Amino acid sequence: MNITLALHRGALMCGDRTVLVCDGRKIGWRELKTRTARLAGALRALGLAPGERVAMLADSGIPYFEFHYAVPWAGGVMVPLNIRLADAELVDILNDSEASVIIADAAFGDRLATLRRGATTLRHAIVVGGAPEALDYEDLIAAAEPAEDVRRRGEDLLAIMYTGGTTGRPKGVMQSVGNAVVNLLAAIPNMEFREGMVYLHTTPMFHTAGSARIYGTTTALGVGIVLPRFDVPEMLRAIEAHRVTHTLLVPTMINRLLNSPEFAKTDLSSLTNLSYGASIMPEALLRKALELLPNVRFTQSYGMTELSPSAAYLQPKYHVLEGPLAGRIKSIGQPIHTAEIRIADEYDRELPHGEVGEIQVRGPMVMQGYWRQPELTAQTLRGGWMHTGDAGYMDAEGFIFLIDRIKDMVITGGENVYSGEVENAIYEHPKVRECAVIGLPDADFGERVHAIVVPHPGEDVTAEEIVAHCRALIAHYKCPRSVDVRHESLPLSATNKILKTELRKQSLAAPAGK
């Protein structure tokens, strides 16, 4: 199946009905298809060769949708760029991927000069809204001849998505069209996507989850409402104004949503389905969400860029606190119907139910590998299994319980402490609004468990209270040995996960005493 099929089918079946709304601008199915064909034509006219890379540096919006269809339509490969990265990091990625064209929002126009100086293969810059020495996005579309769709499919490379890697060379995850197709086919029933649904795009479109939702919701013939950037009041307004039925939020966003003063004043009655994922969901937060959004069907999705991105789902029926299905809410779910998941030890031996090891995944959603990094690819995909780097265990019914990123595990006095477990305990404290647990170097213990805690506005909490609270819930050695109480929100990544790397850096620079 070719990745642009949804656009052809939507234009045929829905004609001029609205497919997207962003910042007051509406666009219909047929118009989206026409603009896509023209943008693809423009890329071809600029000399884009088959398989050549096109980068994008932009907030979420209609052009990001058009990028997702026009680049494969023209036969190119997408390189979506994380807008939070520094210029030097972006230059590294542009050079690593050998991108020949970059499309950017005008807001990033002033950075383009720097990027173009550093990125040796870049031939053209296209700017939405225009910029000096760049091609104007709308002019280009207006002037271009529509291209024939080359219909990239199967093993054809769809995107190189750069991920994580805080040190060293950037890691470019190679996602094939087949990877994206199998993900969207699996997402439609599991996320209960249906024709005519109104989907709020909250996830940055440079991220695999944002990208996957573009393809999934469009294939389901849903209407998309696009938030250029995540913002709680904007999101609440959009849900009410557009009668949004489906959206995806990461746990931090759900926390901020529920704690927002606007929450109680907003009509959220249209919302039927809320999926969440991308980082560990604290139990206390999930209980609160179930209580405050009693009519919403929650689905947890577990995955990562290398899994395009999903491999497990926790279905709505398991989001209950009582009855025979209770208890599964602590799980990240069961393997999707397209995925095999096992728990293995460090020698890749499968572990029995209940034992903690690495979560490993096999199936058509596993990436093709890391771009031009055959050794890292071979290591990550050894034995045919994607090594997620996540620690967890599986029960006898296939429910997977995620403990932590293996690299976020704190080794203290020879004991393994999973930061997620400690965070879960701290979140049970009624005064706590946000928290994060990291390992800091310690002369006695090798590493010590360190907590950063943000109380609710108007509340205060002491380190002693937090430690005493934890001791009632988890083993002594897992409890924080130092606590930093702050009154400002914790730093977030571009995908709205709490930025532990940043907290670690801050804590090392100015260690907070217990």
Place this chain on the structure above:
Amino acid sequence: MNITLALHRGALMCGDRTVLVCDGRKIGWRELKTRTARLAGALRALGLAPGERVAMLADSGIPYFEFHYAVPWAGGVMVPLNIRLADAELVDILNDSEASVIIADAAFGDRLATLRRGATTLRHAIVVGGAPEALDYEDLIAAAEPAEDVRRRGEDLLAIMYTGGTTGRPKGVMQSVGNAVVNLLAAIPNMEFREGMVYLHTTPMFHTAGSARIYGTTTALGVGIVLPRFDVPEMLRAIEAHRVTHTLLVPTMINRLLNSPEFAKTDLSSLTNLSYGASIMPEALLRKALELLPNVRFTQSYGMTELSPSAAYLQPKYHVLEGPLAGRIKSIGQPIHTAEIRIADEYDRELPHGEVGEIQVRGPMVMQGYWRQPELTAQTLRGGWMHTGDAGYMDAEGFIFLIDRIKDMVITGGENVYSGEVENAIYEHPKVRECAVIGLPDADFGERVHAIVVPHPGEDVTAEEIVAHCRALIAHYKCPRSVDVRHESLPLSATNKILKTELRKQSLAAPAGK
């Protein structure tokens, strides 16, 4: 994705819960997986090489399920055999496919000697229930070592399904694992399959629709109730006894179901979803079904073996007689989210909306080709499109209106008459229970439109009444020039379609007067 995944996942997630019920026998998920692994082990021990063909000649049942998983598990290719074929036809297929093993029900045991004499590549026969000079199915499973699953996937050949071809060499449709996988992923949301549903298998499992439902319902973690052969009273009893939620019926079966004296006495309240397809649905019959089964969600599926088997669906919401969505009920539906469909003329030029031409399909459900028939394959798949041989047109919203099989079209006095259109008109007559329209040779007109009509029990109808009735509904030249009124049911194919080839043969042997 490998085709056996559903079995691994079901055994993990559902353990000993029942997956299948047939003739009072129940089998659990884990047991089905264990038996499959052992049957695969037995096939390997018999020397089955990768890609070698294993045929099956049996009624629907648990062994047919095991065949669908064990053959790919062992690395083989399935050749399911139509049980209605004559020995000579079966021998042709066994030789054409070069099958090395055949599995059969005891009921077919006495035909095995003939088949083995004629089929030169057959090395082993395995019989469920045992037979002289054959291996016993259960003994083999009991004694075998379980095999490792070779996990056939993607382009690997899954099955050769022999189809139609009333004259000449049999046509073996090559279905890949990827064909079957994309079909099941698309079917799950469109057929509203869900975990725990109770699916009644009514379609013969040697047929692509039966095969597709094995994979689809199992992947959705549904429970299957298997009817060895189609029989209306048995079906009604099974729906009531097992609280069946989903099933698939061809129009003839729906007609017989609704006309059955047991219908009104049976509790069908569990039935939520009924899909139908495989031949043209007369409108009058569909209206009656909607009226008599008001709480059932109907979905029409359009396809054929070469499409693995589906390319279009008519959603439940269009099964209405009034309101803004009415009128679509005359359509076979819109392209599925994995398919592209166009209407083209005999030179493969795409036709505008509303014009009648051949329905052509492109996408990942299109077969790999006809086994060892490269010329026929090239002709049928020319230009990358599957040429269905069906005539129809498409409206501006992508709804497809099927007119007829091109080969069932009657050319009379230079006019094209589609038999489906005439049958639709005849079915509107209140006394008509079944009918079929064929073309018969005619000295004046080249061909003439001939109708065979079966009235309801206790009713009678004359040729004149039928012709007068038709003249009120359709053009004069389309009305039957001869009518044969019969009081016995029309002959059906193994897939329960009315057998027009047989009717044509009978009518030519003893032409019925007007």
